[in-house]
Amino acid sequence: MLFMPRIFGSNIMLREYKIEDLPCLRAWVNDPEIVDNLSDIFLHAHSLNETERFLQMVLEGTSETQKHFVIADIQTEEYIGQIDIIKLDWKNRIATMGIVIGKKHLLGKGLGAEAIKLLESFVFDRLNLNKLELSLRDYNKRAYKCYLKCGFVEEGRSRQAFYINGHYTDVIFMGILKEEYNKLRDLQK
Secondary structure: OOOOOEEEEEOOEEEEEOOHHHHHHHOOOOOOOHHHHOOHHHHOOOOHHHHHHHHHHHHHOOOOOOOEEEEEEOOOEEEEEEEEEEEEOOOOEEEEEEEEEEEHHOOOHHHHEEEEEEEEHHHHHHOOOOEEEEEEEEEEEEEHHHHHHOOOEEEEEEEEEEEOEEEEOOOOOEEEEEEHHHHHHHHOO
């Protein structure tokens, strides 16, 4: 099992999941304003048992292809959201990420961008991976701007590949390479 220490930013930390995070997960997991921007695993309402099973799986930490972090307040360690490596391809040195800010009043405050930058450092500087990638729906403009700000580049689209609320929308694929991350980091020094 890969040991993952806490990672500290200026406003947040990326920390391990705790059993006490369950009420925070339950607070957003069935909120359409949040889950409509996420994957199809949130297509239907999630029961308490489903959320508990997910949390237990993360707490057990047995997957070598998934790594999970809670985005937490740096002072209080309070749950804000989560950022997860949902697929880790060791051979090709690629990680696929997912992120959610679970507290709506904290959206638009830069916490997601800070979490992504911390994850980029972990992926490129600690795990020595070559690429971090993600996908999103074209209507998620806030996330798209955030990903661009964090150095991601649009790599392509799958047209009308996601059906929601009575219409089809494009799925956008984005990625950042280690060399692009290093250039951005050097520019910010």
